[in-house]
Amino acid sequence: MKYHLKQEYDKYTAEDFLVWKLLFQKQQEILAERAAVDFIKGMQLMQFEADCIANFEHVNAVLASTTGWSIEVVPGLIPDKDFFELLSLKRFPSSTWLRPLKSLDYLEEPDMFHDCFAHMPLLTEPFFVDYLQALSRIALKYIDDALAIELVGRIYWFTVEFGLIREPEGLKIYGAGILSSSGESIYCLGQEANRRPFDVKEILEKHYYKNDFQDRYYVINSYKELFEAIPQIEYLIEQAIHLVPHEKNMNVGALDIELAGR
Numbered sequence: 001m002k003y004h005l006k007q008e009y010d011k012y013t014a015e016d017f018l019v020w021k022l023l024f025q026k027q028q029e030i031l032a033e034r035a036a037v038d039f040i041k042g043m044q045l046m047q048f049e050a051d052c053i054a055n056f057e058h059v060n061a062v063l064a065s066t067t068g069w070s071i072e073v074v075p076g077l078i079p080d081k082d083f084f085e086l087l088s089l090k091r092f093p094s095s096t097w098l099r100p101l102k103s104l105d106y107l108e109e110p111d112m113f114h115d116c117f118a119h120m121p122l123l124t125e126p127f128f129v130d131y132l133q134a135l136s137r138i139a140l141k142y143i144d145d146a147l148a149i150e151l152v153g154r155i156y157w158f159t160v161e162f163g164l165i166r167e168p169e170g171l172k173i174y175g176a177g178i179l180s181s182s183g184e185s186i187y188c189l190g191q192e193a194n195r196r197p198f199d200v201k202e203i204l205e206k207h208y209y210k211n212d213f214q215d216r217y218y219v220i221n222s223y224k225e226l227f228e229a230i231p232q233i234e235y236l237i238e239q240a241i242h243l244v245p246h247e248k249n250m251n252v253g254a255l256d257i258e259l260a261g262r
């Protein structure tokens, strides 16, 4: 499975460049003190800058020389099976289009500012990418079971998209859903946000909301901690699909479940 698409850099318009520039400048300022150190390092390696929409050839060269991952250009959201197959092959899906200027702060579907700016820098971190790949293997093992995929999705959501990490300098953001949102980048580290220690069982048990700031954020101490949680994630998902009555293709998105496990 491959999409056979590529970034057509010379087709970007003046509006695209302006959108990238405005989003980049705003996030660069907000994230300077808030983003995880490995994200900032990855951004520097990829030489992201305000005046220049990220060039996938350059991003791929950096990924090749660090973790061996690469970008797979996709048209937009893709089916779960394609998504996890790509991750298992060390390819991270990204769109190439940018949101229009008139909806700078609102996105119905992730554009390349989210997919590329917010996701690519951390793909230079070895434990983080090993975690992603291992998570994709669990998903593929149970790809036809809607409950299992929902549960993998919860873990992905509260780590890869909305995760926080405790660093020597303080709490920082590594989740791409936060990193591409100026409002949530500020909110998640503020006094009102509900921050909790990373807890696989708790994440698996509760459903989440997509259209607002998160009602909770989970804090890891290292990317190694994520990777080392994989056996527990797999065990608890296996337990859930055997214990929770469900049809293989039923809608389980809003289901709160109870797990006994470790």
Ligand SMILES: [Fe+2]
Binding pocket: 110, 114, 115, 119, 161, 176, 177
């Ligand atoms: Fe994302």
